[in-house]
Amino acid sequence: MAFVNWLKRNLVVIAGLLTLGYLLLPNVVVTVFSFNKPNGRFNYAWQRFSTDAWKDPCGVAGMCDSLGLSLQIALWATLGATALGTMIAFALVRYRFRARGAVNSLIFLPMAMPEVVMAASLLTLFLNMGARLGFWTILIAHIMFCLSFVVIAVKARVMSMDPRLEQAAQDLYAGPFQTFVRVTLPIAAPGIAAGALLAFALSFDDFIITNFNAGSTVTFPMFVWGSAQRGTPVQINVIGTAMFVVAVLFVLVSMAVGNRRKRRTA
């Protein structure tokens, strides 16, 4: 009876942890199978333990090239989308102007549109313009769909900023530029960083839009897609595992830094 009561009280916790397990199960499988030595081309059944793939992560033709290309595109897309998005966010929060509603809808629409639709329509534009599909068309597309997410992230931060801090700076004879660089930007930085991080993750991982607009250029997700048909090399699991570990470490470190900074200012 005590057990039943305990179960009742912790039902939410148990259900939540089960969902978390569901969410992480593929990551566990990816990690485990990065130590597999498959028989044949398909890495879908466990054969025996081996660290071969970890010793030679770039041993598959074309994989690391595609990885480098994805990183490069994600970096540029992040820069572009963050710059454009931050400007839009500031304009939306800080100014009252005509066409604000229209701008808001234009920002919202890309997020409310299935990716295939955006991907296909962008392709019709590129085909009509006679553009050569490749690095630049991918970059253009990525900046386009990351933009809205950056705007939302930065907007949230700028909205909660106290405008009196900037007024104080101006009262202390800071010029508009000085106020922006020394006061506004540092306060908005966490929002901008969050937007940039989101843009990077979205761009790096995007498959659907890239698939339509890449031509014969191969990004990492496209490499994975292609290899799924031919048989996935174990090295793909190595990269998947490494990405997960790096992401967790990155977040842990940035949180630790944030905590220390908070403690210092407190």
Add this chain to the structure above:
Amino acid sequence: MTLTEAPAPPAPAAPPPAARPRRRGRLTPYWLLLPGILWLVVFFALPMVYQASTSVQTGSLEEGYEVTWHVGAYWDALSGYWPQFLRSVAYAAAATALCLLLGYPLAYLIAFRAGRWRNLIMILVIAPFFTSFLIRTLAWKTILADGGPVVGALHALHVLDVTGWLGWTAGDRVLATPLAVVCGLTYNFLPFMILPLYTSLERIDGRLHEAAGDLYARPATTFRKVTFPLSMPGVVSGTLLTFIPATGDYVNADLLGSADTRMVGNVIQTQFLRVLDYPTAAALSFILMAAILVMVTFYIRKSGTEDLV
């Protein structure tokens, strides 16, 4: 409190966002907006126009296409591919319902019960975002493999008999059946449900729960009458963020499904990239967009949460 007043993003309350009228630079907002908005107009809005025009063109790849206002493409698309349309909506709806069912307890756990584990669980929910979703989706092939432990357990529990009877699985297989596709969709879009749910749950004042308890509400009643209604904005944006991308997805249906589980996204992809029948593909994607916009508008009206952004 009614549902309509529940969505309250940090509106006029807190510090007033620069209520002070600016003297200089009336044009400043327009200069700030110009590059970004231009980008969206040229690479998001204009393509939609091109797509609309493509969908009423006739011709062939060799001889070129011409706008002939041939609306037949729409008819062909609908009559040829209505099963895929229906399937997309059904799979996406099932995945959305499952996401809500699975995601709610986890969001609740993070918001109210996690204590000092909160940040860690949050990281574990977000971190998969940074690993390739294609790799993770392929991992489901291993998990659901024929004769694997999951299929074995489902078989032993006679679950497969029931799902087989319902037409969700076939024989002793899970892979290449609707169940696998819905499982993959649910998995892929679950974080999009959890995060908005968590955001709206976190805003709820814990004292409301105590108050409900003081008024002799049992936990279930408290949830039904206080917590759930107050989390409605999260439920609405979570279901939208799950349903919309799930309807257009073709990755799960391709990797985990079979020819019998093709969704409209798969058709659009094949028509555009392999068959190169642009008018039909454009018409299909236009119908998908219109259908989603109609459904979403209707849903937002119904649930009374207009201010989502």
